[in-house]
Amino acid sequence: MDSTVFRTRSHGTPAEGVKDQYADGKAAKVWEFFIGDIKQRTQNYRDFLVGLLRQKGCHRILDVACGTGVDSVMLLEEGFEVVSIDASDKMLKYALKSRWERRKEPAFDKWIIEEANWLTLASDISHLIGEGFDAVICLGNSFAHMPDTFDDQREQRQALVNFERCVRPGGLLLIDHRNYDYIINTGQTPPKCIYYNSEHMMDIKTSVLFVSGKPKIVTMDYMIALDNRNKNNIEHVNEFRLSYYPHRLTVFRDMLTEIFSHGAKHIIYGDFKPLNQIKDPGFYIHVLQKQL
Numbered sequence: 001m002d003s004t005v006f007r008t009r010s011h012g013t014p015a016e017g018v019k020d021q022y023a024d025g026k027a028a029k030v031w032e033f034f035i036g037d038i039k040q041r042t043q044n045y046r047d048f049l050v051g052l053l054r055q056k057g058c059h060r061i062l063d064v065a066c067g068t069g070v071d072s073v074m075l076l077e078e079g080f081e082v083v084s085i086d087a088s089d090k091m092l093k094y095a096l097k098s099r100w101e102r103r104k105e106p107a108f109d110k111w112i113i114e115e116a117n118w119l120t121l122a123s124d125i126s127h128l129i130g131e132g133f134d135a136v137i138c139l140g141n142s143f144a145h146m147p148d149t150f151d152d153q154r155e156q157r158q159a160l161v162n163f164e165r166c167v168r169p170g171g172l173l174l175i176d177h178r179n180y181d182y183i184i185n186t187g188q189t190p191p192k193c194i195y196y197n198s199e200h201m202m203d204i205k206t207s208v209l210f211v212s213g214k215p216k217i218v219t220m221d222y223m224i225a226l227d228n229r230n231k232n233n234i235e236h237v238n239e240f241r242l243s244y245y246p247h248r249l250t251v252f253r254d255m256l257t258e259i260f261s262h263g264a265k266h267i268i269y270g271d272f273k274p275l276n277q278i279k280d281p282g283f284y285i286h287v288l289q290k291q292l
């Protein structure tokens, strides 16, 4: 924390325009270390996501927070057709590179990657929506990046409305967030991640900013140890800071119910398990099935 100003981004990230927290390229650069070997995604995650999409007959998937492309690549390799979007060109650069390197594989040749923003998503990709996607995914604690600028969650609602518009009737939205109830209550973020197998993750230093008694922003300083050691054999530690809106589970659940209407099926998992089988999960994963 700076002595006078509370910083919610790494230095160098613009505060105006589209608030791309990844714009300084710091997180993008070490993301592959943060997530570990992309071929070794946690088996629970792969089984959960791929199993659910197959069980529900999903084939055409929209990844609205593709970042460097980790989830999208996993789905392409599993035989799904994928459209990937993200607002950060620094992150997309790595997804575009993977597509180029594997362009001789038909699935990668057909992989569509576009820069788009959740607030304008339905119009940004109107040419790609057609009858709607079989599933829209927004995973890896991505949605919490959207701040609450007007203090009434209107932008978050707008983004969710846009996600809903991209799902075909009967299709799915999979969206997750960290367990912010736990983070608000304890001030801690468990460093274990249910998505990635990284051996490099050292710590996540967490700060919770309360304004008028309400939790407004959570910042996380990620400490990642890279293998290159200096001459004194001290590991090089990389840091990047990201900030999040702390979604309370019940509030987020109700916002989704309102947007998808009461006819939609809504199941919430904790770290991929039914909620009654897990105490203090790290992540909540919401699965919504839009009404037919």
Ligand SMILES: C[S@@+](CC[C@H](N)C(=O)[O-])C[C@H]1O[C@@H](n2cnc3c(N)ncnc32)[C@H](O)[C@@H]1O
Pocket (backbone or CB within 6 Å): 020, 022, 035, 064, 065, 066, 067, 068, 069, 070, 071, 085, 086, 087, 088, 091, 116, 117, 118, 119, 139, 140, 141, 142, 145, 146, 195
């Ligand atoms: C935590 S990364 C996750 C990437 C990937 N799903 C993963 O698990 O590795 C979150 C991504 O959400 C993107 N993002 C944040 N706000 C966005 C917005 N308003 N529109 C589009 N993408 C956004 C960021 O640029 C970033 O690449």
